[in-house]
Amino acid sequence: MLTLQVFAPAMGQKSPSPFAMKAIALMQMSGLDYQIKPGDPRKGPKQKLPVLIDNGKSISDSTHILAHLKSMHGFDPDKNLTPEQLAIAEAFRRMVEEHLYWVLVHSRWVENGDIVRDVFFAAVPSLMRKFVFRMVIKQVKSALFGQGMGRHTPKEIYAFGAADLQAIADYLGDKQFFFGDAPTSVDATIFGMLDSIVTPPLDTELKRAALAHNTLKAYHQRMSDHIDLAEL
Numbered sequence: 001m002l003t004l005q006v007f008a009p010a011m012g013q014k015s016p017s018p019f020a021m022k023a024i025a026l027m028q029m030s031g032l033d034y035q036i037k038p039g040d041p042r043k044g045p046k047q048k049l050p051v052l053i054d055n056g057k058s059i060s061d062s063t064h065i066l067a068h069l070k071s072m073h074g075f076d077p078d079k080n081l082t083p084e085q086l087a088i089a090e091a092f093r094r095m096v097e098e099h100l101y102w103v104l105v106h107s108r109w110v111e112n113g114d115i116v117r118d119v120f121f122a123a124v125p126s127l128m129r130k131f132v133f134r135m136v137i138k139q140v141k142s143a144l145f146g147q148g149m150g151r152h153t154p155k156e157i158y159a160f161g162a163a164d165l166q167a168i169a170d171y172l173g174d175k176q177f178f179f180g181d182a183p184t185s186v187d188a189t190i191f192g193m194l195d196s197i198v199t200p201p202l203d204t205e206l207k208r209a210a211l212a213h214n215t216l217k218a219y220h221q222r223m224s225d226h227i228d229l230a231e232l
């Protein structure tokens with residue numbers, strides 16, 4: 001039995017991480033028998049979640065999980081894509097995971113820190129919580145600054161996010177999925193990010209930018225239905 005370790009459900013999401021939601025989408029698309037379990041990133045091989053456990057072996061990183069599903073379980077959602085489509089998928093994946101992700105991090109941790117603190121650190125006694133959160137937020141801000149996104153004003157950060165969402169909506173157009181009638185791995189990536197932007201009950205400029213696109217709203221719903229999200 002395969003076990004997918006992710007952060008426990010929170011803020012209306014099956015797991016409050018775009019990478020965990022991407023991995024859940026991939027597992028659902030694969031049709032493989034698997035279970036979802038809450039994990040602890042500190043115990044994982046790369047101190048991040050998601051992690052897939054297969055026969056005692058831990059596979060960390062959603063991209064490596066997809067590669068493992070392809071090589072070990074014969075699940076390849078991209079097998080019918082042309083080299084040109086694979087190149088487009090790779091570019092969008094990087095945009096979502098290495099750029100739009102940091103806009104999400106800003107919107108959650110910097111602009112909604114109080115809510116995130118009380119949800120993600122609910123298990124920490126309230127007296128300790130502010131202290132623990134102060135340490136964590138320092139690390140998050142340092143990561144945002146190091147990556148570069150944290151050097152911009154909120155207005156500039158959200159303009160970057162809106163441009164990424166516009167590019168996704170424009171490429172998607174009136175197609176069912178990113179490359180037509182069948183979802184591929186880039187749909188799992190984009191779905192994971194959209195779910196993390198629109199599902200939590202946070203009023204963020206990034207969420208408003210996403211919901212302004214009817215295409216993206218319908219696409220998020222279509223992917224949720226396709227992977228049977230409500231049944232999980």
Ligand SMILES: N[C@@H](CCC(=O)N[C@@H](CS)C(=O)NCC(=O)O)C(=O)O
Pocket residue numbers: 017018019041047048049050060061062063
């Ligand atoms: N490249 C990784 C990114 C995973 C990642 O950044 N996970 C974050 C949550 S969104 C995490 O586990 N953070 C815990 C930490 O940094 O302590 C993937 O695709 O799985």
